[in-house]
Amino acid sequence: MKKIILFMVFVITSMTHAHATSVSVAVTEDPILRHVVSFKFKAATSQEKLNEIIAAFKALPQQILTIKAFEWGTNNSPEGLNKELTHCFLLSFESEASRDAYLPHPAHKAFGAIAAPYIEDVFVIDYWVN
Numbered sequence: 001m002k003k004i005i006l007f008m009v010f011v012i013t014s015m016t017h018a019h020a021t022s023v024s025v026a027v028t029e030d031p032i033l034r035h036v037v038s039f040k041f042k043a044a045t046s047q048e049k050l051n052e053i054i055a056a057f058k059a060l061p062q063q064i065l066t067i068k069a070f071e072w073g074t075n076n077s078p079e080g081l082n083k084e085l086t087h088c089f090l091l092s093f094e095s096e097a098s099r100d101a102y103l104p105h106p107a108h109k110a111f112g113a114i115a116a117p118y119i120e121d122v123f124v125i126d127y128w129v130n
Contacts, residue, residue, distance in 0.1 A: 031129060031130060032069075032094070034093075034126065035093065035102075036123075037123070038088045038124075039085060039119050040085045040086060042120045049118055050118075053115045057111055060107055064101075069091070074086055085121065085123055099126065
C-alpha cells in the first residue's frame with residue numbers, strides 16, 4: 001500500500017511540475033499562410049511620406065478580400081539584427097491561391113507604385129502556420 005501511495009505522489013508531483021514548466025503553443029485548426037514584408041526606407045523619406053505609405057498598405061485588406069488578417073509595426077528589437085529594415089507588415093491568407101491573387105491585384109500594384117520610390121531594401125518571406 002505504501003508503494004502505491006508513493007507512486008501516486010510521484011505521478012501527481014511529476015504532472016504538476018510538467019504543467020508548471022510547459023510552454024503554451026497556439027494551434028490552429030485551419031492552416032494559415034503568412035506573408036511577411038519588411039522595408040528599409042531611403043534616408044531622405046519624410047515622416048509624412050512614411051505615414052502615406054503605411055496608410056496605403058493598411059488600406060489593402062479593404063480592397064483585396066483574400067487578405068484575412070493584417071498587422072504592422074516598426075522594429076524595436078534590441079538585438080540589432082534587423083539589417084536596417086525598420087517596418088514590418090504581416091498579412092494572412094487562407095491559401096496559396098489567395099496569396100497569389102493578392103500579388104498582381106491592382107490595389108497591390110498601386111501600393112507598390114506609391115512605396116517603391118522610397119524603399120531602399122525589402123525582405124519578403126511566406127510561411128505556413130501549422
